[in-house]
Amino acid sequence: MTITLRYNASAASKLLDHRQFKRIESSILAARKKVLEEVELATSSSSIATSKQPLDAGFIDLPRQLLDEDANDSSHSLMAHIEGAAADLHQNVDQLVLLGIGGSYMGARALMEALCHPFHNELNRDERNGVPRLYFGGNNIDNDSINNLLHLLKRRCQDKSDVRQRWGIVVISKSGETLESAVAFRLFRRAFEEYYGFESVESRNLVVFITGDSGNLREFAAAAQHPVVLPIPDAVGGRFSVLTAVGLFPAAVLGIDVRKLLYGAADMTDCFRTASFAENPVLQFTAVCHLAERKQNCTIRVLSTWGQRLEGLGLWYDQLLSESLGKNEVGATPITVVNTRDLHSRGQQHQEGVRDKLITNLIVERPSTEPIVLPNRPDDCDQLNRLSGKTVPDLMSAAIAGTNKAYADVGRPTADIILPKLDEYCLGQLLQMLMLATVVEGQLIGVNPYGQPGVEAYKANTMHILTRRKEG
Numbered sequence: 001m002t003i004t005l006r007y008n009a010s011a012a013s014k015l016l017d018h019r020q021f022k023r024i025e026s027s028i029l030a031a032r033k034k035v036l037e038e039v040e041l042a043t044s045s046s047s048i049a050t051s052k053q054p055l056d057a058g059f060i061d062l063p064r065q066l067l068d069e070d071a072n073d074s075s076h077s078l079m080a081h082i083e084g085a086a087a088d089l090h091q092n093v094d095q096l097v098l099l100g101i102g103g104s105y106m107g108a109r110a111l112m113e114a115l116c117h118p119f120h121n122e123l124n125r126d127e128r129n130g131v132p133r134l135y136f137g138g139n140n141i142d143n144d145s146i147n148n149l150l151h152l153l154k155r156r157c158q159d160k161s162d163v164r165q166r167w168g169i170v171v172i173s174k175s176g177e178t179l180e181s182a183v184a185f186r187l188f189r190r191a192f193e194e195y196y197g198f199e200s201v202e203s204r205n206l207v208v209f210i211t212g213d214s215g216n217l218r219e220f221a222a223a224a225q226h227p228v229v230l231p232i233p234d235a236v237g238g239r240f241s242v243l244t245a246v247g248l249f250p251a252a253v254l255g256i257d258v259r260k261l262l263y264g265a266a267d268m269t270d271c272f273r274t275a276s277f278a279e280n281p282v283l284q285f286t287a288v289c290h291l292a293e294r295k296q297n298c299t300i301r302v303l304s305t306w307g308q309r310l311e312g313l314g315l316w317y318d319q320l321l322s323e324s325l326g327k328n329e330v331g332a333t334p335i336t337v338v339n340t341r342d343l344h345s346r347g348q349q350h351q352e353g354v355r356d357k358l359i360t361n362l363i364v365e366r367p368s369t370e371p372i373v374l375p376n377r378p379d380d381c382d383q384l385n386r387l388s389g390k391t392v393p394d395l396m397s398a399a400i401a402g403t404n405k406a407y408a409d410v411g412r413p414t415a416d417i418i419l420p421k422l423d424e425y426c427l428g429q430l431l432q433m434l435m436l437a438t439v440v441e442g443q444l445i446g447v448n449p450y451g452q453p454g455v456e457a458y459k460a461n462t463m464h465i466l467t468r469r470k471e472g
């Protein structure tokens with residue numbers, strides 16, 4: 001177990017009462033115990049009390065289970081299926097449309113943004129090493145975005161014998177019944193059949209289904225004998241499913257090393273289970289967030305990401321925290337910012353606005369590409385020669401330190417999550433850390449982090465309005 005991610009809350013801790021921090025230790029350890037008991041319960045054959053349902057704790061041990069299953073039988077494991085299906089798509093399509101919403105989409109987007117070339121879809125097939133372009137659809141009921149993507153595919157794909165002009169679909173929905181993704185699937189399926197032919201080999205083989213054990217999508221895939229149907233385990237909820245086929249399959253298609261993601265996550269779970277309070281990033285992070293909220297009224301949690309590639313990750317976390325803990329009129333409000341960009345928009349408010357924010361910086365220490373050096377210029381009309389010789393990462397480090405000092409000077413709490421680099425292993429640790437911290441905090445504040453009863457009302461109203469109009 002190598003935990004390379006570091007959590008440093010020394011700046012925030014200076015502003016917290018030390019005795020409170022000491023006092024919370026026993027509650028946090030008790031919350032961890034309860035989370036681990038729920039893992040046992042979820043995997044045992046005992047019946048689960050209604051008050052504990054839904055109980056989607058399956059995500060906690062899943063990374064290690066998938067790795068073990070693969071080590072025991074590498075030709076029939078889920079990993080083998082995922083990688084085999086991804087390799088087939090590499091051979092057969094050059095663009096893939098991923099249809100899904102919420103937990104069935106945000107993880108894949110976060111992984112793509114963090115780990116792929118930032119302009120992946122603009123590269124040609126050779127530059128992408130045959131990895132398909134990936135487009136996200138089905139995450140809105142937006143006429144123009146659906147139309148524009150359909151038109152793009154129609155324009156680009158005219159000769160289906162040329163792999164560069166072939167496209168595929170991956171449709172992801174645990175329930176198999178979500179309006180946004182179902183509508184999009186119907187529309188993209190029609191376009192697909194128009195291009196490849198109704199009941200063509202392609203319309204069966206180039207559509208990948210990722211879905212739960214039951215529901216319309218599962219039944220449709222079975223009835224139409226689609227060969228690739230990947231599971232979403234019953235015991236894993238949507239926003240906790242990034243390390244199931246939901247995130248792993250699109251990641252594998254994108255050429256991301258999915259095993260390393262799982263190793264990172266499995267190591268984080270091991271650390272969560274065994275490390276002391278002081279050495280445990282999950283428990284430390286939970287303690288600081290919880291104390292800042294309860295003792296300092298920091299009800300807003302700003303995830304301050306440093307670098308453009310982390311925005312998707314921040315949006316994934318926004319969903320995780322708000323859908324999991326925003327219940328019973330409690331739960332902190334997450335906000336993601338991307339710096340240094342948003343220092344020029346939200347920075348003012350963070351420095352001088354209402355004192356209701358804990359700022360957690362998400363910092364990547366080393367860039368993935370060669371550091372760019374600022375050159376000297378004889379004209380110096382921009383007066384940047386005083387900085388020449390410095391690298392862009394030097395400028396970023398100065399901005400991080402300068403911003404944190406500005407917040408510290410006026411008593412604004414900050415903490416840092418530090419990743420040595422943005423790779424699969426570190427990202428696996430981070431995803432698992434944030435999911436674990438969310439369920440520990442749920443125990444602490446008496447909220448079931450699984451399920452999202454609050455979104456049912458909008459769904460029911462929308463469907464009622466739609467069907468009433470049709471009948472009328």
Ligand code: PA5
Pocket residue numbers: 101102103104172173174175176177178181237238239240323452
């Ligand atoms: O976290 C969740 O469970 C939700 O955000 C779901 O992922 C989202 O509603 C999509 O549901 P489904 O995968 O059933 O289409």
